[in-house]
Amino acid sequence: MGGQNIKKDLSNCSAMLQELGQIVTKPVRIMIVCGTHTRAILRYNLRDFIPENLQLVSGPGCAVCVMPAGHVDAFVKVASQPDVITAACEDLIRVPGSHDSLASMKRKGAHVELISTPMEALKLAIDKPDKIVVYPAVGFEATAPSIAETILEAASLGIDNFCVIPSIRLLPPTLDTLMCDPELSLQGLLCSDHINSVIDSDAYAQLARKHHLACSIVGFELADILHGLINLVKQFNAGTTEVDMSNSTKFSSEESARAARLVSEVFFAVDTDWRGLGTVEESGFVIRDELSLYDATKRFKIRFSEGVEPCMCQCDKVIAGLKLPTDCPAFGMACTAQSPIGPCMISAEGVCASYFRYNMDSMKTTL
Ligand code: SF4
Structure with a gap:
């Protein structure tokens, strides 16, 4: 986005920025859960336009970042098997495991293909029937319906050379764990409206009540983010702990029900490891036994190990x-x-x- 557009967006939102300046009357700390929101806030250099008392803390909302090195080790191990094609997104292939990344395996001769969606991985499997296409499924709950749909499509087509390494994480249980850390001392959560499609707002309502937090679920435009911040500060001032979704993308109840049905047909939640946060109860999905043909962890008999994180790196903190x-x-x-x-x-x-x-x-x- 060019400088002119940034200035124009900021100018269009000047009334909201002014309102924010007026309503922040005491220190308030808000976690920006989603990595895309963090990026937008930095792109607009919002720190220069909001009151100093409004502190913004970045959260765990980058799926590739929270995946421990041990999961990359599993991807690498499967990629090194004969007749395997690993189909993965670009961000993921560069992430280092204990010794290798998928990118370094590709340089060493492993067959690694760049794709953007799980359906592209399935198409690759259909096009290459003499290979096994493995899709490392890394994402948060919002990505689970499309991965579930792909697995069910493979099953209905009788495709047996496609499987998934599930590394899908669920934010609410992890935010619950994080909020128990007194060092964070937060009053609000700004969340992305990606979550709307699968997790009903009850999970966030419980989180808000339990930790006395305000919560706002918004889209990715500057106006959405400012709407969310204004709502959070107003809630903090009024002492309320609600989940505001008034400015989020609306999904029909049919869409939400379909997404939830797909997910429950394919996955169930188990205790899962997060980089920097340890093991969090029921915070990740694995594939149901009925669909074990599509579970690469069973097919290749792999377990996620602890892994060794890059030296010097403080991503965990x-x-x-x-x-x-x-x-x-x-x-x-x-x-x-x-x-x-x-x-x-x-x-x-x-x-x-x-x-x-x-x-x-x-x-x-x-x-
Ligand atoms: S080494 Fe430091 S700067 Fe680089 S990714 Fe890790 S924490 Fe960030």
Whole structure:
């Protein structure tokens, strides 16, 4: 987005910025859960336009970043098997495991294809019947319906050379764990409306009540983000702990019900490891036994190990909102967008990548 467009958007939102300036009367800390929201806030350099008392803390909402090295090790192990094609998105193939990434395996001769959607991986399997196409499914709950749909499509077509390594994580249980950390001391959560399609707002309503938090679920435009921040500050001032969805994308009840049905037909929740956050109860999906043909962990008999994280990297603390990228000694020195070390610099949704790309000079004490 060019400088002119940024100025125009900021000018169009000047009344909202002014309102924010008036209603922030005491310190308030808000977690920006989603990596795309963090990137937008940095792109607009919002810190220069909002009151100092409004502190924004980045959260764990980058799916590639929160995946531990041990999961990449599993992807690498499967990619090294004969007759396997690994079909993965670009961000993912660059993330390092304990020793290798999918990109380094590709350089060593493994067959790794870049794709954007799970259906593309299934199409590859149909086109290459003499190979097994493996799709490492990395994402949050919002990605689960399309992955479930692809697995069910493979089953209905009788395709047996396609399988998935499930590495899908669920944000509400992890946010619940994070909110117990007194060091964070938050008053609000700004969440993306991606979640709308599968998780009903009850999970967030429970979270808000349990931790006395305001919660706002919004889209990705500047006006959406400002709407969310204004709502959160107003809730904080009034002492309410509600989930505001008035400015989020609306999904029909049929769409939501279909998504929920697909997910429950294919997956169930289990305790899952997160980079920097440890094992969180029922925070990830695995594939049901009835569909084990499509579960690469069973087909290739792999288990997720702990893995070794890149040395020097402090992504674990950045993900938990406990450190800024600029607190990491490698930031902008050994670790840059051109030569990234950890997933938070590798992924376009990563906080370090957003910091590096936008407004490094104006970084303050939060976001
Ligand atoms: S700057 Fe690089 S090394 Fe440091 S935490 Fe971020 S990704 Fe990891």
